[in-house]
Amino acid sequence: MMGDTLSAAQYADLFLRYLLLSLLSIGGAITTAPEMHRYLVGQQGWLSDSQFTSSIALAQAAPGPNILFVAVLGWNAAGPLGALITMLGIMLPSTTLVLAATRWARENKQTLGVRAFTAGMAPLTLGLLLATGWLLAVPYVSDPGHRWATLALMALTVALVLKTRIGLVWLVLGGGVLGALGVV
Template sequence: MVELWPLFLHFLTLSLLSIGGAITTAPEMHRYLVGERHWLSDTQFTSSIALAQAAPGPNILFVAVLGWNIAGWAGACAAMAGIMLPSTTLVLAATRWAQRNQASLGVRAFKAGVAPITLGLLIATGWLLAEPYLREPAQRWAILALMSATVALTLKTRLSLVWMVLAGGALGALGWV
């Protein structure tokens, strides 16, 4: 039986660390849910994120899918409430304050400093999601090629990321990666 209170509290804590979105805390979610609590397997965790990212709607849906896979409706509600409450409250208060003080050196410095942190967290998340497939010799080169092509297309073209996600899904459905 899953204890909902620790699930809620962990996601509550992660909410304040999710600069750039909840997906940036996926490595810590993985450590806690898979490594420490053993509520999910590595495959269940990765599949939960993939399913939620493929579905239409906000990216935060993966938190609800993780919670659902742990404890059904109660787990989904505990995880979503935990991840949403602190960050939503903080963002509302901070946005109002920053709007009134947008010319402040501190506000400008904060905006400039958060960008590299977000990029680093997103790279860590991408690595976490790719790592299980990179360990498989049969898939390693296809995954590395797909990752390289995605990075190159992102940096060199204005192609929407949606098309790259669809192409990756199509390649996966055909069994090429």
């Protein structure tokens, strides 16, 4: 954790980075996890691969909103102020934009442009979620001790999502139990 060692310029850069990511977080902030990884792990070196993945896993396992992973990443990278900065950065622009766009779209929902935009967002969101899932799986797929169990769990999860009506919460819980037992 960097915590107190960040300069004012680094805190400002962290805030601005998350402001920009907020505007790219179509489908939720989790879709920008690959870019967060590139910045926090690859560019800044504030977190390791395993710290990044563990931060997201911890936040996803906790009850509450899905966005908590941003606070955990900010905390692990830059302490309490980092958590505050990343949450403000990720929430401020997207919340403001969504409020304005929702009001406008509700008033114009029958126009061709709004219908086309809505239809086009589904494949984009799916692609971003798949990229995030792969990024989170790479440390385990790369480890020979976990590779086959991880790939099998991924295939099983996809099959269950496509062929059953099992809630995603149960699948996440099952994956957590398997991880706690050391299977993956």
